[in-house]
Amino acid sequence: MNADGKIWRDKHGVCHIEGKDKAEAFSLMGYAHAKDRGMQMLLMRILGQGRASEILDSSDKILEIDKFFRRMNWTGSIASEIEKFSVETKAVTKAYCEGANRAFAEKRPWECRLFGYKPEPWCAENVVLISRMIGYLTLAQSQGEMERLLIELVQAGLDEERLNELFPEILGGLDIDLVKKIKLQERLVSPASLWNIAAPSAMASNNWVVSGKKTASGKPILANDPHLEVNRLPNVWYEIAIKTRDGYAMGATMPGVPALLVGKNKDLAWGATYTFMDSTDSWIEKCKDGKYLREPDQWILFTERKEIIKRKKKDPVTVIFYENRHGVLEGDPNQEGYYIATTWASAFSGAVTLDSSIKMFEAKTVSEGMDLLGRIETSWNWVLADREGNIGYQMSGLMPKRRQSVSGFVPLPGWEERNDWQGFEKFEDLPRCYNPECGYFVTSNQNLNEYGRVDPINMGMASYRSDRIGKLLAENNKITREEMYRLHYDVYSTQAEAFMKILAPLLPDTDEAALLKSWNFEYSADSKGAYLFDRFYKELYREVFGRYGLGIDALDYIDKHTGMFNDFYLSFDRILLSDHSAWFGGRTREDIYRQAAENALTFPARKWGETRKVILKNIVFDGKLPKFLGFDRGPITLIGGLATPHQGQIFESGGRQTTFSPSFRMVIDLGTDEIHTNMAGGPSDRRFSKWYCSDLENWISGKYKKIDLSFDQVKLPFK
Numbered sequence: 001m002n003a004d005g006k007i008w009r010d011k012h013g014v015c016h017i018e019g020k021d022k023a024e025a026f027s028l029m030g031y032a033h034a035k036d037r038g039m040q041m042l043l044m045r046i047l048g049q050g051r052a053s054e055i056l057d058s059s060d061k062i063l064e065i066d067k068f069f070r071r072m073n074w075t076g077s078i079a080s081e082i083e084k085f086s087v088e089t090k091a092v093t094k095a096y097c098e099g100a101n102r103a104f105a106e107k108r109p110w111e112c113r114l115f116g117y118k119p120e121p122w123c124a125e126n127v128v129l130i131s132r133m134i135g136y137l138t139l140a141q142s143q144g145e146m147e148r149l150l151i152e153l154v155q156a157g158l159d160e161e162r163l164n165e166l167f168p169e170i171l172g173g174l175d176i177d178l179v180k181k182i183k184l185q186e187r188l189v190s191p192a193s194l195w196n197i198a199a200p201s202a203m204a205s206n207n208w209v210v211s212g213k214k215t216a217s218g219k220p221i222l223a224n225d226p227h228l229e230v231n232r233l234p235n236v237w238y239e240i241a242i243k244t245r246d247g248y249a250m251g252a253t254m255p256g257v258p259a260l261l262v263g264k265n266k267d268l269a270w271g272a273t274y275t276f277m278d279s280t281d282s283w284i285e286k287c288k289d290g291k292y293l294r295e296p297d298q299w300i301l302f303t304e305r306k307e308i309i310k311r312k313k314k315d316p317v318t319v320i321f322y323e324n325r326h327g328v329l330e331g332d333p334n335q336e337g338y339y340i341a342t343t344w345a346s347a348f349s350g351a352v353t354l355d356s357s358i359k360m361f362e363a364k365t366v367s368e369g370m371d372l373l374g375r376i377e378t379s380w381n382w383v384l385a386d387r388e389g390n391i392g393y394q395m396s397g398l399m400p401k402r403r404q405s406v407s408g409f410v411p412l413p414g415w416e417e418r419n420d421w422q423g424f425e426k427f428e429d430l431p432r433c434y435n436p437e438c439g440y441f442v443t444s445n446q447n448l449n450e451y452g453r454v455d456p457i458n459m460g461m462a463s464y465r466s467d468r469i470g471k472l473l474a475e476n477n478k479i480t481r482e483e484m485y486r487l488h489y490d491v492y493s494t495q496a497e498a499f500m501k502i503l504a505p506l507l508p509d510t511d512e513a514a515l516l517k518s519w520n521f522e523y524s525a526d527s528k529g530a531y532l533f534d535r536f537y538k539e540l541y542r543e544v545f546g547r548y549g550l551g552i553d554a555l556d557y558i559d560k561h562t563g564m565f566n567d568f569y570l571s572f573d574r575i576l577l578s579d580h581s582a583w584f585g586g587r588t589r590e591d592i593y594r595q596a597a598e599n600a601l602t603f604p605a606r607k608w609g610e611t612r613k614v615i616l617k618n619i620v621f622d623g624k625l626p627k628f629l630g631f632d633r634g635p636i637t638l639i640g641g642l643a644t645p646h647q648g649q650i651f652e653s654g655g656r657q658t659t660f661s662p663s664f665r666m667v668i669d670l671g672t673d674e675i676h677t678n679m680a681g682g683p684s685d686r687r688f689s690k691w692y693c694s695d696l697e698n699w700i701s702g703k704y705k706k707i708d709l710s711f712d713q714v715k716l717p718f719k
Contacts, residue, residue: 007032009716012705013683013691016241016715022088022361023095025242026258030099032718034122036684036691037238037255039109039620041100041130042119044256048074048129053317054310055117063309067319070307071328074132077348078125084351085124092358096258097122109685111620122256128350130256135346135353135378144280144342145564146459147409151340154179158549161582166571170407170458173419179411181338182284185330205273206488206645206662208469209383209391211439216478217671220385223484224262224271225662227647231614233633233693235681237664241707242361249361250675250707252664259357262666264675267364269668270373270384273443276567277379277397277456278407279345281421283326283414287333292324293415300324302333326414340411345398345424349377366434370394374427379456381443387670393441395430395448399456409458429453440473442466444645462570464495464643481676484667487645489702491523495643496533498577503536506594512601523641523648525609530641534608535600537642540576541565543596548585559651566649566660569642609637612648614659616680616696618687631687636680636700667704674708 006018007028015032019025033041046055050069052062085093100122108119153163154176164171207224215221228236240260241250251263262271285292291299302322309317322329327343356372363369366384370392373382379397384390401422402408412419431452433441444465449455469487476483500521507513512532519529538559546555558564565572575581584592617623618631625631638661640648649660664679682694698705 007718009683009691009718010241010707011714011716012707013694013716014239014241014705014707015683015718016243016709018243021244021246022358023091025244026092026358027095027099029240029242029253029258030096030101030122031103032099032240033238033253033255034100034103035106035718036686037234038104039111039685040234040236041122041256042109042112042117043619044130044133045126048133050307050309053314054312055115056312058311058314063311063317066309070309070319071321072136072344072347073305073321073328074129074136074347075125078128078350081128081348081350082124086351086355089351089355089358090124092258093124093127093354096127097124127257127354130254131259131350131353132346132378134254134257134261135349136344144282146568147280147282147411148184149558149564150409151179151182151184151411153550155182155184156550159582162549165575165578165581165583167409167459168574170409172405172407172410173412174410175413178284178338178413182411183331183337183339185339206442206444206465206469207271207273207381207383208440208442208473208487209271209385209393210473210479211391211435212389212670214439214473214477214479215669215671216480217669219387219669219671220269220389220391221479221481221484221670222264222269222271222383222385222391222668223488223666224273224383225488225646225665226262226273227660228663229658230638230661230663230680231616231634231657231659233616233618233631233681234685235663235679237679237681239677239679239683239707241709243709247362248673248709250709252666252677257354257357259354260360261357264668264670265361265363266673267387268360268366268369268384269386269670270360270369270382271666273381274445275379275381275395275397275443275448275457276445276460277395277399278409278458279379279397279399279456280342281326281345281400281402281408282340282342282411283419284411285324285326285329285333285339285341285414287329287331287339288336290322290334292329292333295415295417302329324414325420341414345400345421346378349398353377366390366392370432370434374430374432381445381448383441383443385668385670390435391441392435393431393433393443393448393451394427395432395452395456396427397430397456399425399430399454401425407455407458425454425456430456438474440470442469442473444469459568459571461567462495462573462643464493465645465647468492468494469645481667481669485665485676485702485704488662488665488667489639490645491640491648493521493523493641493644495573496521496530496641499537500533502577502589503593503597506590507597508601510601512605513597515605516601523608523639523644525607525612525637525639527608528605530608531606531611532600534641535603536597539596539599540592541572542599543592544576544581544583545572548583566642566651608641609639612638612650614638614650614657616693619685629687633693633696636696665699665704672708674706676704676706678702678704 017028050066205226237252249265326341331339376396445461446463447460516532523530546552613635615634638648640646678698684691
C-alpha cells in the first residue's frame with residue numbers, strides 16, 4: 001500500500017489518498033479507517049448491534065446498554081436499504097469494505113485478543129448501521145427526554161399554566177387526564193446507563209458561512225466546530241485528503257462510513273451542525289391481552305420481537321419487544337393499561353443518505369450541494385459555499401407530516417388514525433436560505449423555522465451563540481481566516497449579559513458581589529466572575545423550578561445526570577427572564593434573584609478553569625489503567641460556558657462524566673485549495689502511535705494546521 005505512494009501521511013499525521021477513481025480512493029479510505037481507527041469502528045459496531053455483553057463485559061450496566069440498542073433495532077430493515085443503493089453507492093461501499101477488511105487481515109487491534117474477539121468482516125450492513133448511529137448520537141434521544149419530562153410533569157400534577165409557559169405553542173392535542181394514565185417503565189430521575197463505550201455524546205455545534213463581499217480574500221469563508229464529547233480518545237473525527245484523476249476532497253470523516261461529512265472539494269465547501277428537528281414521536285397505546293386498541297373497537301396483536309443477548313460467562317438474557325406501526329412499546333401489553341410506543345423517523349434510513357454523501361465528492365455549486373444534502377435522512381443544519389461566490393444554508397432530515405395543530409411533542413392516542421404520520425415533508429420545504437442579503441448565515445442549534453415552509457423545530461437551543469457570532473460578523477467587512485479562529489475560541493456570553501442587567505442592581509455590597517458586578521461576561525479560565533455567575537444561575541434554577549415545580553431532588557438529578565438543561569435551556573431561561581411567571585410562586589422576580597444571589601455568594605470565588613478540568617479517557621479502558629501507561633491524557637481545562645460560542649460544558653450522562661466542547665475546528669477560505677483545522681486528539685486510536693494525541697496541543701492553544709495537496713510537502717509512510 002505504501003510503495004506506490006497511494007496512501008501516506010503529511011507532517012501532521014493526516015492521511016492522504018490518491019486513487020485513479022472514487023472506488024479506489026474509497027477502498028483506501030476503508031483501509032485507513034481500519035488501520036488508524038479499527039478499534040473505534042469495531043466498538044461502534046458491537047455497540048450498535050447490542051453485543052457488548054457478549055464480547056466486552058457481562059456486567060448489569062452493559063446489559064442495559066445492550067437492551068437499549070436492541071430496542072432501537074438499528075440492524076433491522078438494513079437489507080432493504082442496501083437494495084436501494086445506487087450503482088455508484090454499491091461500488092463505493094463494496095470497495096470501502098474491502099479496504100477495511102484488508103487492513104484488519106494485516107493486523108487487527110490487539111485489544112481484540114484481550115476480549116477474545118475475532119471480528120467478522122466489515123460489510124455494507126455495518127456501513128448502514130454506523131450511518132444511523134451517527135444520525136442519532138443522543139441528539140434524537142434528547143428530544144425524546146423532553147417529551148418524557150412533559151409526561152412526568154403532567155403526572156406530578158403540574159398545572160396547565162406552568163406547562164404552557166415551559167412549552168409554549170407546542171402542546172396542541174394534550175389530554176392531561178389521558179397522559180396521567182400512562183404507565184412509564186423508566187423515569188428520567190432514575191439511573192440510566194446509556195451511551196457509553198465508543199459512541200460519543202453529541203449535543204451542539206456552530207457553523208457559519210460568509211460571502212466574499214465581507215471577506216478580505218473576496219471569496220467565501222466557511223467555519224465549523226462540531227460540539228461533541230472531548231473527554232475521549234480517540235476523537236470521533238478522522239481527517240483525510242483524497243485525490244483522484246477527476247478532483248479532490250478533504251475534511252473530516254467518521255470511521256465506518258465511506259463519506260466526507262464536512263470539508264471541501266475542488267469547488268464547494270460544507271459544514272454541519274445538529275438541528276433539533278422533532279423527528280421522534282410517542283403514541284399512547286391502550287393495551288390488554290397482548291393487543292392494542294384501534295378505532296372503532298378493534299384489538300390487534302402486537303408483533304413480538306425476541307432478542308437473545310449473550311453474556312460472557314453468564315447465562316443469556318431473553319428480551320421481548322412489542323411493536324406496531326408506532327414503534328416499540330414501553331411495557332408489557334399483557335398487563336392491561338396505557339403505555340407509550342415510540343419511533344424515530346430516521347430509524348430506517350441509509351440508502352439515500354449514503355447516495356447523497358458520496359455524490360458530494362464532485363458537487364460543484366451551492367445549489368447542487370443543497371439539493372444533495374437536503375435529501376440526507378437524518379437532521380442536520382448544513383452551510384455551504386462555492387468558488388463562484390455563492391453561500392447557502394439547508395436543513396436535512398425526515399420530518400414527519402402530522403395533522404394540523406399537532407407539533408409531535410405531545411403523546412397522542414394511538415387508536416385514532418388521524419394521529420398517524422402521513423409520510424414526510426419535502427426537503428425543499430425545510431428551512432433553507434440562498435445568498436442571504438446580509439452576506440452571512442449562522443447556525444448554532446437555534447430555532448430556524450422562519451427559513452422554511454414547515455416548522456421542524458419544537459424546542460431548539462437559545463440563540464445566544466448565533467447572536468454573538470452574527471453580531472461580530474455583521475460588524476466586519478474584511479473578515480480573514482484568523483478572525484474565524486478567534487470566533488471559534490470566543491467565550492463571551494450574551495446569556496450572562498441578559499441576566500446581569502437584572503441582577504447587577506440587586507447585588508449586595510460584598511467582595512464577591514463586586515467581582516460579579518464587574519465581570520466582563522467572558523468564561524475564560526482565570527475568570528472568577530464566570531464561576532460566581534454559574535453558581536447564581538444554578539441557584540436560580542433551584543429557586544424557580546426546584547422549589548415550585550420539579551422538586552429540588554428531581555431538579556438536582558436532571559441537572560447532574562442528564563443533558564436536558566444543557567440542551568433546552570431556552571425553555572427555562574424564557575421563564576427566568578420574565579417579569580412575571582406562574583413558576584415564581586407568588587414572589588417577585590427581583591426577590592427570587594436576590595435570594596439566588598445570596599445563596600450563590602456565600603462561598604469564596606474561584607477561577608472558572610479550576611472547576612473545568614477533564615481527563616481524555618481511552619474509549620476501551622475508560623480510565624481503568626494507570627496514568628503512566630499513557631492511554632489517558634490530561635487533565636485539560638475547558639474554557640467557555642453554556643451559551644458561549646466556544647462551549648465548555650461538563651456534566652454526567654448515563655453514569656459517566658461527559659462534556660461538550662468543539663471537538664474539531666475547521667476553517668475554509670474558498671480563495672485557496674486548503675483547509676485549516678485542529679482537534680482534541682489525533683489521527684490514530686493506537687496508544688503507542690505518535691499520532692495518538694498529536695493535535696491536542698494545537699486544539700488547546702488555538703493553533704491550526706494546514707491540510708492541502710501541494711507537491712512539495714513531506715510524505716510520511718502510512719503505518
